[in-house]
Amino acid sequence: MNEGKSKELEGSPKGAFAPMTLEEATHIKVYTDVGMLGLINIGAVNPYNLSHYPFGDKRWRGVEAAHKGNKEATEENHRRGVEHMKKGLKEGKIIRPILVFNGFRRQDMEDFEDVIDWSKVRYHRLDGFKRYMALKEMGVKWIAVHVVNTWIEGGQSNQPWHL
Numbered sequence: 001m002n003e004g005k006s007k008e009l010e011g012s013p014k015g016a017f018a019p020m021t022l023e024e025a026t027h028i029k030v031y032t033d034v035g036m037l038g039l040i041n042i043g044a045v046n047p048y049n050l051s052h053y054p055f056g057d058k059r060w061r062g063v064e065a066a067h068k069g070n071k072e073a074t075e076e077n078h079r080r081g082v083e084h085m086k087k088g089l090k091e092g093k094i095i096r097p098i099l100v101f102n103g104f105r106r107q108d109m110e111d112f113e114d115v116i117d118w119s120k121v122r123y124h125r126l127d128g129f130k131r132y133m134a135l136k137e138m139g140v141k142w143i144a145v146h147v148v149n150t151w152i153e154g155g156q157s158n159q160p161w162h163l
Helices: 060-066 075-090 106-111 129-137
Strands: 036-041 098-102 123-127 142-148
Touching (some): 060 075
Parallel strands (some): 098 142
Antiparallel strands (some): 036 142
C-alpha cells in the first residue's frame, strides 16, 4: 500500500496502518448520501463556536446566561459529557464520527484567534463537541469525521454518541 506521506507526524502509527489525511488517502473516503466519512488530523478541526469554548474560558458564562434554565448549555454539562465519552472509549466503545463543515467562517477566525492555530485548520465542527474534546484530551491525533459541504449545525442531534 502506498502511504502517500512525505512527512511523519509525532505519535502517528507507522507502516500500512498509518492514518492519512483525506487529501493523501483517497482510498479511505466513503461517500454517503450527504457528505463523506474520513479520518483526519484532529488539529485540522476548529471545535469551537459561539456556544462552545475551551474549558475554563470566561465566555462560557455568556453562553449560560443566554440559555438560562437550559442545563445542557453549561460548561459543567459539557465537562460531564466529555468524561462520559472518555469512560466509554476506555471501555472499548466506538464513537460516532463528528460532523464537520469543509471550511470555516471568517467570524470564527476573529472570535477564536486566541485559541486556534488557523494555519492548521481546514474544518469546522458542526456537531460532536464532547466527542472531539474527549479524544483531544486523551491525546488522540486522528479523528473520524463526517464531512459535509452544507452548514448543518447540530446535524447529529438525538443520535447516539456511541455506535
